[in-house]
Amino acid sequence: QNRQGGYNNQNRQGGFNNRNQGGYNNQNRQGGFNKNRQGKPGMRQNQYGMPQGGKSFVPRPKRIEYETEIPDPNAQIRLNKFMSNAGICSRREADEFIQQGLVKVNGQVVTELGTKISHSDTVEYDEKVVALERKTYILLNKPKDCVTTSDDPNGRTTVLDLVKGACDERIYPVGRLDRNTTGVLLLTNDGDLASKLTHPKYVKKKIYHVWTDKDIAEEDMQRIADGIELEDGPIHADAISYATETDRNQA
Structure with missing residues (x-):
């Protein structure tokens, strides 16, 4: 009876009924936003005991700048990667342009895949000089x-x-x-x-949240999952479901 554990111990009671309660309801060592913080005499305070009044400021979004490594002028790089880094196209597309004879290096048409160039070389695509840009x-x-x-x-x-x-x-x-x-x-x-x-x-998938002007029937949901025919060909969803349990005009 003297050392009883659990919630019935009056002297060393644990759980939620502990009189030495911490957290926001602790009267002696109260923490959080309700802690009594006195401001200057005569200054109005808000419900959290902080000085009230004045203008609120929202931080302006900052443009993130990344450090760019300075390339070694003597290092070589594959031509298709150079064109991709310049923002012209992907490497695969660059290979196609090279095979089509649309790319020149130092004034000479290059059609061989895997060609490497240095940063001092001049590359032209579609009769225009290709310049490297930072990735944005x-x-x-x-x-x-x-x-x-x-x-x-x-x-x-x-x-x-x-x-x-x-x-x-x-x-x-x-x-x-x-x-x-x-x-x-x-x-x-x-x-x-x-x-x-x-x-x-x-295989990068996209998720669309669709609102309709009327409820979507379950049989229509199944038709979309099975596949439907559009003007430009058949299409089907990998998965489809209602957005909420109660709203039937969102999928």
């Missing part, structure tokens, strides 16, 4: 009524219009979102990364 990445929350292209013949707003002036490098959208689709879109001049994110062999 812009993550855009694409709004509606905006097309994913670098130039629209119909004069509609493009994703590049939205990020105009954000950087000096030539960037391109990775993949595409339909005009009225919103969400994350990456723009970059990193050809290798763009290829890894979009080429089918890397």
